[in-house]
Amino acid sequence: MLIKTIKYLLACTYLILTYSCDNSKDDDCTKTITVNNVYFVNNQSYYYETTMEVPCDTPDPEPIEVNAPILENFTYEIISFNYTPDTGNDTSRLQFEIKLNNPNNFPVEGIAVLTIKSDNVEYTSGNYYASNAANHCYSIDANSSCTLTFDKEESLIYGSASTMEIINVEYYLTNQ
16 A cells, blocks of 8 residues: 555656646747738738747737838929919919939838928828829839939819919838
8 A cells, every 4th residue: 555655656747747747848948930010001901020929828919000101211302383273274284303312222112102282281292192193102212212203284163272382202112
């Protein structure tokens, strides 16, 4: 009987040690997960991934909405800007050329987003001007520039602004 009791105690001790060791291993267990970051520019979504090391019991993440990344060190120069509220043909006309500069040592893909002031109301253009431009500038080479060229007439059926000016230009990255 004593031998049975000793065997039983040894078995219990073994099990206790085994499970306590396994639990300590679980505490040190980590895994690498991929987090999909999503952002929106003009109602179009763009994704980029980041990786994180997390404890093994962490559930897989859902995509995380983040602010659209803006190109750092970006500059611009307004080469020309003409707004005609009434051309005499029942249209208004907006023409401009903006030189977009990427002074970074890497090429970029993105969208030029303009902040416009029209009759004392400021608004952000989204992708409207870039998508309707003769030259979209969806990519700019490293240490280079691209000229966003826009020329469009619009009907006066819905009215027109009496004044219009460009307040700011930013370059939102669509691929990181």
